Amino acid sequence: MNWRVVVIIAALLGAMGWWWSSRVEPTRDDSSVTPAAAASHSVACTLPPRVAALDPPLQTPVPASLAGFRRNDATLTPLAGFSIDARVLSRRDYRSDREARYAPTDLALGWGRMRDDAVLGRLTISQSARWYRYRYGGEPPIPQAEIDRSAANMHMIPGSDGIADALAEVKSGERVRIDGWLVEARAPDGWRWRSSTTRDDTGAGACEVVYVCAITRL
Secondary structure, X not given: OOHHHXXXXXXXXHHHHHHHHHHXXXXXXXXXXXXXXXXXXXXXXXXXXXXXXXXXXXXEOXXXXXXXXXXXXXXXXXXXEXXXXXXXXXXXXXXXXXXXXOXXXXXXXXXXXXXXXXXXXXOEEEXXXXXXXXXXXXXXXXXXXXXXXOEEEEEEEEOOHHHHHHHHHOOOOOEEEEEEEEEEEEOOOXXXXXXXXXXXXXXXXXXXXXXXXXXXXX
16 A cells, blocks of 8 residues: 555545544533532522521621612512521412512521521421411420521512522422522502511511522532
């Protein structure tokens, strides 16, 4: 075989290799995608400072540059930045009340010792009518004041359809991180819904109304 034949064969093999590689889909490497990253959803809105992992909820001032948000016919005025890393104690979906137009899901969230199995195993937790309740037999597993300041029922206003879908997948017992804003919602007919801005209150008005910009199931 002379050198001209060798050159021609090599050229043909190279052309065939290029043609084949152009038709084969590249293989995606998912090794760098962690479960937390895969479960993270966010919407294009200004995020507040983020709470450190396993710390109590972080509440921060609203920057002067931050405008309000819209959800259906309501204007949402930010009252504080809000970032929480917590355990889901219970979840409840709503469809028939006025608030369901804006927040179709409530999450009862616990932090500190209210995320511990030993504590939660002695509590019965439920949600209804936009309230969160707990019961226990005998002595409480931790001081009742600590229970009250380490857990809360929170009304979740999704910032996008993607956030709404992510909230729909959240299950009781999971750990989640939620970043967004505590808000006051107002509708043209005078209806108003205002978030609590402290973790120490109880009773009517003690729930947080959260406009959710990002959620991660941890």
